[in-house]
Amino acid sequence: MTFSTQDITKKCASLPASLIADDVNSALQTHHSLVITAPPGAGKSTLLPLTILSSLGEGEKILMLEPRRLAARQIAERMAQILGETVGETVGYRVRFESKVSKRTRIEVLTEGILTRMLVDDATLDGVSIVIFDEFHERSINSDLALALTRQAQQIIRPDLKIVIMSATIDACGICAALKAPLIESEGRMFPVELHYADEDTDPRDIAAVAASTTIEAYKKHEGDILVFLPGQAEIERCFELLSNSQPITTTTPHHLTIHPLYGNLSPENQRRAIAPSAPGERKIVIATPIAETSITIEGVRVVIDAGLCRQVVFDARTGLSHLQTVRISMDMATQRMGRAGRVAKGVCYRLWTKASEHLMAEQRKPEIEEADLAPMVLDTAAFGESDAEALPWLTMPPRAGVFKAKELLMSLGAIDENGNITPIGKRIAALPCHPRIARMILATTNLTTSTSHHNTTSLACDIAALLEEKDPLSETGGTDLTLRLSALRATRRKGQMGRWQSIAKIAAEYRRMAHTDEDNRDPAPTEVGLLVAHAYPERIAHSTNSIGSYRLASGANVQLDATDQQSAHSWLAIASLHSAPGATGRVFLAAPIDPEDLNAEFVKEIDNISWDTKQGCVVMQREQRIGKLMLSEKPIHDADKEQVKSIVCEAMKKDGLTMMAWSEKAVEQVQRRVAQVAAWHPEMALPDVSTEHLLSTAADWLPFYLEEGGRVKSSVQELRKLNLAEIIWNLLPYEAQQEVDRLAPTHIEVPTGSHIRIDYRTGAEAPVLSVRLQECFGMERTPCVDDGKRPVLMELLSPGFKPVQLTQDLASFWQGTYFEVRKELRRRYPKHYWPENPLEAEAVRGVKRK
Incomplete structure (x- = not known):
């Protein structure tokens, strides 16, 4: 079909985006990238792709990305309607498990994962001229990845490829700068919207009831259709039930009223009913997830009820687990929702939070890539x-x-x-279009064998994958038994009565189609289910640690089942779904028993564990069979490599060395202090660093020489502490350096009695200390010196009872003055001892000398 930009803009003249169509085409003639912003309802998603296509050559194609399947379908249908065609001709769409395209299709509306796979299969995107990223403000991880891959292709192999970013609200300046792209803005048409705030904040658990009562109030006061935003399917179904049973709505309304839920898991038929315009004389209430914020246009909405909440997938990098969390929306989301009430006339928006709490809301939503798996x-x-x-x-x-x-x-x-x-x-x-875990499980069935193996384990894997991807239908009543749910799914398929299992059955069928396998509705063996789950979640293989539901995972984390849960009777489980908060014991949602005998070498690793065990204080040498951090068996190793054992001991010294050897012995401290003192006095000698800290960090340089004796390696604290550490440290000095240290910093000084008194080289002291009894120094005229006589020691003169009585570095002055006062006190305290009036001429004594 041939058409021009003027044809499209004339047909859609009421859409504000028609005013920028020519500018967009002009910009794409001169730039490789373009950023477009337009408010909801301006027509950017349906009009601009058509006007861009009209400027392309014959056979050139456009790929347009939408963050949601429902939006992709509706936008493709709307564009086809503008052209007077059916979907699949000029305009088509491809979403997960559904495709409507043909050889004639030139605009393909895709969800982001589809484009990623196209780029992986063919990075050149052959035949594609322009890639449009719509609703980019949502910043899903898939859209960020698709854009990064497209830009990489554009920069390396497709410099002619054009990129268009379209959004309602976005940090346009930052994106324009990154893409070196111009910005084109559409003004849009927005009617005033009257805001109403709640008197008090609502507990998220009560939000469905509060939304229902607010909707009833708004229905009575205002004209037009009502759009209610709730965070998820459960709240929508509860609100739908309350409104459907509400007498003020069902018995007093003058209009024919319809109430529609709108969420991703709803069938396409029900989704179309929800977004279809109301007939004349009718009103409708649509209860939706954030899916209706921007991409989906619901005609006739005059009232918005905003719960202010949404579901967000939160990934914890410390646990490796993801879970859905109900969180407060950001202000840009609140603005988008409010705008839905002012598209056709003046509107009203009820915000179910207080004006005060609004100040605590973030201005913009975070890019999903910052928190996602x-x-x-x-x-x-x-x-x-x-x-x-x-x-x-x-x-x-x-x-x-x-x-x-x-x-x-x-x-x-x-x-x-x-x-x-x-x-x-x-x-x-x-x-495979699923999480790598699920894909690995499906592919594992090729070589899967168990003692209870069914003929079609691939079909079973497809059923497990579908159950794990969709909302659990038995979350309230089924405990944690995954096999129970699989049996229920297969029973409904046998009967042909799918009910709440319909969505799961559909996804399972798609997986079977991709895996080229048939449907199997026999009841599965629980251990077979467990083995398949183990392939998807190898780090979640779990072993019981007690009889009341406590388990340890292969990852090392701890999880808990309710003691009354039947699954807690099994020693081994494979856990398919759990939630774990940092520092807390995880909670199991879905699991299946597993027989460790069925686990092959892919799971069970035999490793030689030769490592230092701090608690035992020795090198552990054993051959272990492990599943992650779970021990299956162990046996000692008697032929471990000696050099490896030495290396492990040396490495352990860095962490536990202070307790591994006798560093606190006085002889060790003395040699370290002597060497350190001489090094400080004479840096030109370049003596080695023998501090404890340095020796611990460099143990590999000196310790191995002392570890082996009689063909056996010393590998325990008990053996290491018997080593003569003072001698080892002293031997780190060359012989000449030892001689110099002995001369400059002797270990002892001889006093007049002939005693050799040890010199104490104290850390931080200005001078070495000689602690000696005063009586042994009679006749000593001057203070002894070290460092070739340059440095007098500090003499700590002691009483006969070895109590300090005087500190001095000037012994001659002491004898002439202070000695006589000290003598008086000592004569009083030690009257049996000899305290001469002339100590320089007196005989030095070790013990008691009679007067």
Whole structure:
């Protein structure tokens, strides 16, 4: 079909985006990238792709990314309607498990994961001229990855490829700068919206009831359709039930009223009913998730009820686990929601939070890449051919800790090697449109064998994958038994009565189609289920630590089942779903028993554990069979490599060395202080550093020479503490240096009695200390010196009872003055001892000398 920009803008003249269509086409003639901002309802998503296409040559295509499946379908249908065609002709869409395109299709509306796979399969995007990223303000990790890969392709192999970023609200300046792109803004048409705030903040657990009562109040007061924003399916279903049973609505309304839920898991038919315009004389209430914030246009909405909450996937890099969390929305999301009430006329928005609490809300939502599980992104990057995810041209750099955790997981699954390059099994994992864990489980069935193996384990893996991806239908009543849920799913398939299992059954069927396997509705064996789960979650293989539901995971974390849960009777489990908060014991949601005998070498590793055990105070040498950090068996190693044992002891010295050897012995301290003192006096001697800190850090340089004796290596604290550490340290000095140290800093000084008194080289003291009894110094005229007579020692003169009585570095002055006062006190305290009036002429004594 041939059409011009004027044809489209004339047909859609009421849409504000029609005013910028020519500017957009002109900008794309001269720039490789373009940023467009327009408020909700301006027509940017439906009008601009058509006007851009009209400026392209024959056969050139546009890919347009949408963050949600529902939006992709509706936008493709609306564009086809503008052209007077059906979906799949000029305009088509491709979303997960659903495709409506043909050879004639020139605009393909995709969800982000589809584009990523296209880039992995063909980085050139052959035949594609322009890639449009719509609703980019949501900053999902998939859109960030798709943009990074597209920019990489544009920079390296497709310089002619154009990139268009479109959004309602966005940090346009930052993106324009990163892409070196101009900005085109559409004014839009927005009617005033009257805001109402709650008198008090609402507990998230009560939000469905509060939203229902506010909706009833708004329905009575205002005209037009009502759009209610709630965080998730559970709250929507509860609110729907309350409104459907509300007498003020069902019995007093003058209009025909319909109430519609709107969320991602709803069937396409019900989704279309929710967004279809109301017939004349009818009103409707749509209760929606954030899916209705921007991409989806619901005609006739005059009233918005905003709960102020949304679901967010939160990934904890410390535990490697993700979980959905209900969180407060940001102000940009609140503005988007409010705008839905002012598209056709003056509107009203009820915010179910107080004006005061609004000041605590973030201005903008965080890019998902900052908090999400990065494993799928890292795998897609590797499949694209880039081993270093951080090398891509990101708008927001992925957190380094998250990338590290992702690489750890992918290596445990065998998807990438230690250099980050994708492996053959990794390529097969990346080809499946699911999390790498789930893909690994499906692919593992090729070689799966158990004592209770069914004929079709691939079909079972597909059922498990579908159950884990969708909301648990038995979350309230089924305990943690995953096998119970699989049996229930298969029972409903046998009967042909799917009910709440319909969505799960559909996804399982898609997985079977991709895996080329048939449906199997026999009841599965629990241990077979457990083995499949173990392939997806190898770090969540768990072993019981007691009989009341406590388990330790292969990752080392601890988790808990309710003691009454039947699964707690099993010693070994494979855990498919759990929540773990930092520093707390995790809670198990879904698990299946596992027989450790079924685990092959992929899980069970035999390692030689030769390491220092601080608690035992020795080198442990044993051959262990382990599943992660879970021990299966152990036996001692008697032929360990001696050099390896020595190296381990030396390495342990860095951490535990203070307790491994006798560093506190006086002889050790004395030799260290003497050497340190001489090194301080004579730096030109370049004596080695023999401080404890330095020796511990360099143990590998000196300790190995003393560890082996009689063909056996000393490997315990008990043996190490028997080593003569003072002698070892002294021998670190060359012989000439030893001689110099002995001369400059002798260990002892001889006093007049002939006693050899030890010199104390104290850390931090200005002079070495000689502690000696006063009576042994009679006749000593001058203070002894060290360092070739340059430095007098500090004499600590002691009483006969070895109590200090005087400190002096000038012994001659002491004899002439202070001695006589000290003598008086000593004569009183020690009357049996000899205290001469002339100490320089008196005989020095060691003990008692009669007067």
